[in-house]
Amino acid sequence: MSTALVEPGAVEALDAAAADTGIQSFLVTFIIRRFNPEVDEEPRWVDYDVEVYSTDRVLDALHKIKWEVDGSLTFRRSCAHGICGSDAMRINGRNRLACKTLIKDLDISQPIYVEAIKGLPLEKDLVVDMDPFFASFREVKPFLIPGTKAEPGKERLQSIVERERFDDTTKCILCAACTSSCPVFWTDGQYFGPAAIVNAHRFIFDSRDDAGDVRLDILNDKEGVWRCRTTFNCTEACPRGIEVTKAIAEVKQAVLRGKP
Numbered sequence: 001m002s003t004a005l006v007e008p009g010a011v012e013a014l015d016a017a018a019a020d021t022g023i024q025s026f027l028v029t030f031i032i033r034r035f036n037p038e039v040d041e042e043p044r045w046v047d048y049d050v051e052v053y054s055t056d057r058v059l060d061a062l063h064k065i066k067w068e069v070d071g072s073l074t075f076r077r078s079c080a081h082g083i084c085g086s087d088a089m090r091i092n093g094r095n096r097l098a099c100k101t102l103i104k105d106l107d108i109s110q111p112i113y114v115e116a117i118k119g120l121p122l123e124k125d126l127v128v129d130m131d132p133f134f135a136s137f138r139e140v141k142p143f144l145i146p147g148t149k150a151e152p153g154k155e156r157l158q159s160i161v162e163r164e165r166f167d168d169t170t171k172c173i174l175c176a177a178c179t180s181s182c183p184v185f186w187t188d189g190q191y192f193g194p195a196a197i198v199n200a201h202r203f204i205f206d207s208r209d210d211a212g213d214v215r216l217d218i219l220n221d222k223e224g225v226w227r228c229r230t231t232f233n234c235t236e237a238c239p240r241g242i243e244v245t246k247a248i249a250e251v252k253q254a255v256l257r258g259k260p
Ligand code: SF4
Pocket: 085, 171, 172, 173, 174, 175, 176, 177, 178, 179, 194, 195, 198, 237, 238, 239, 240, 241, 242, 244
């Protein structure tokens, strides 16, 4: 979760540096859905007017609010560069990573709405309980299960074409933007969800792996791939540009016809 670890005056110094370079600033209203389980019965929307620069991302604005206005604002973030997958949230009704969303690319003539991703239990402000998400991920056995022992000192070789077969799904950072944008997942929390299927795909189509059939059996469950209604929300939400719906379709085909 975000902490207030910042040197006194650091935010002012960054603002002064931005102003010195002539970068344009704007006053933007953020409306954030806040929830403190210790005092609130229901989430409530709270407005914040924030001065931001054209180079700022939504994550920078959240930091500014936390560091300058209300230190209790709670959200997750770590890398701040689109790698760790910890800051997926709904921004103007769309799942995005706060660290990859430039404020100037949003309509700043209107308030910017920020809330937690949907379909997972809300813990506090923008933080949800990710345990159900990772439980589904673990169920599909997201690790290499080779059928033979590797020869000592030798790698398991793979051709370029074999490696390309699952390249797209190796890019997943487990941010949950896809799963929490899926209407089936919202109504049926038992559904494995797109991210688990993407991570199963990554190993099912790996020529070095021999447990594809096990994973296909798991995903042939009533809460598996057949729950997908091909709405493409997952593909639109993925900050890594993974063709999530296509990966799900390939796993469905493999369930029907066997691993190619
Ligand atoms: S497939 Fe994309 S949206 Fe889904 S968890 Fe992985 S990176 Fe996030």
